[in-house]
Amino acid sequence: MKSNVLRKAASPLLIALGLTLGACGGTRNAGLESVHQPIVNRLDYALDLNTGGNGGLADGEAQRLAGWFDTLRVGYGDRISIDDPSPYGSAASRDAVASVAARHGLLLDDGAPVTTGEVGGGMIRVVVSRMSASVRGCPDWSRSSQPEYAASSMSNFGCATNANLAAMVANPEDLIRGQVGSTDQRVSSKAIKTYRDKAPTGAADLKQESSKGAR
Numbered sequence: 438m439k440s441n442v443l444r445k446a447a448s449p450l451l452i453a454l455g456l457t458l459g460a461c462g463g464t465r466n467a468g469l470e471s472v473h474q475p476i477v478n479r480l481d482y483a484l485d486l487n488t489g490g491n492g493g494l495a496d497g498e499a500q501r502l503a504g505w506f507d508t509l510r511v512g513y514g515d516r517i518s519i520d521d522p523s524p525y526g527s528a529a530s531r532d533a534v535a536s537v538a539a540r541h542g543l544l545l546d547d548g549a550p551v552t553t554g555e556v557g558g559g560m561i562r563v564v565v566s567r568m569s570a571s572v573r574g575c576p577d578w579s580r581s582s583q584p585e586y587a588a589s590s591m592s593n594f595g596c597a598t599n600a601n602l603a604a605m606v607a608n609p610e611d612l613i614r615g616q617v618g619s620t621d622q623r624v625s626s627k628a629i630k631t632y633r634d635k636a637p638t639g640a641a642d643l644k645q646e647s648s649k650g651a652r
Contacts, residue, residue: 463580464592471595473577475570475603475612482509482565483520483552492529502537502563509565511541514608518549520562530561568610570603572596 466472484505487495494502511517517538519531535545549564556562580592606612 464574464577465580465587466590466592466594467588471590471599473572473575473595473599475572475599475606475609477568477570477609477612479566479568481550481552482567484563485556485560486530486534486563488527488530488559488561492527494530494533499533499537502534503540505563506537506541506565509567511538511543511565513542514568514610515543516546516566517543518546518564518566520549520552520556520564522556522558522561527561534561534563568608570606570609570612572600572603575600 464472484502486498486502489495489498509515517534519526519534521527521530531545538545546566549562550566552562552564575593575596577592577596580589582591603609603612
């Protein structure tokens with residue numbers, strides 16, 4: 438009988454210890470900010486083009502560049518730059534690339550990122566830098582909601598909000614640096630003016646409907 442009593446008294450203690458240790462596992466969200474934050478990655482795509490004798494692009498290179506842009510589907514958020522190995526660079530080559538980029542609604546950046554391999558003589562390298570944002574490790578149900586002894590939110594806390602933000606942001610770089618503010622008051626008040634000038638949806642007369650004559 439004595440051994441049975443001891444065995445029964447020890448069982449609740451082991452269960453409580455197991456629950457305490459179980460609550461310590463998984464992702465801990467102890468602050469107001471979620472540990473699941475968007476991560477921004479950058480990929481650089483490079484294309485070497487031949488230059489012409491006049492300093493511009495060789496024949497057919499502008500068409501090849503345009504086709505490359507179409508294949509990459511360049512658009513808002515992409516950065517286009519030129520790596521020119523010549524000491525002073527070629528303004529004609531830069532203007533030719535800028536003209537093709539302008540047809541896709543983009544401007545050239547001043548500096549080019551470091552890429553693999555050297556640019557050959559008589560050539561320039563066009564680099565398209567593209568950023569993407571994602572939230573890793575979501576959804577995360579690694580932590581049990583109850584019992585909770587560490588004052589932590591759910592392990593999945595912030596996954597939906599930050600994953601949607603990463604998916605919807607037009608330019609992922611804005612998550613790192615943001616946009617440079619404009620001192621032009623017309624730009625900052627344009628959205629407010631559009632909202633104020635738009636007529637309310639209920640301002641017009643109600644549409645008249647009749648059931649007469651319906652068969």
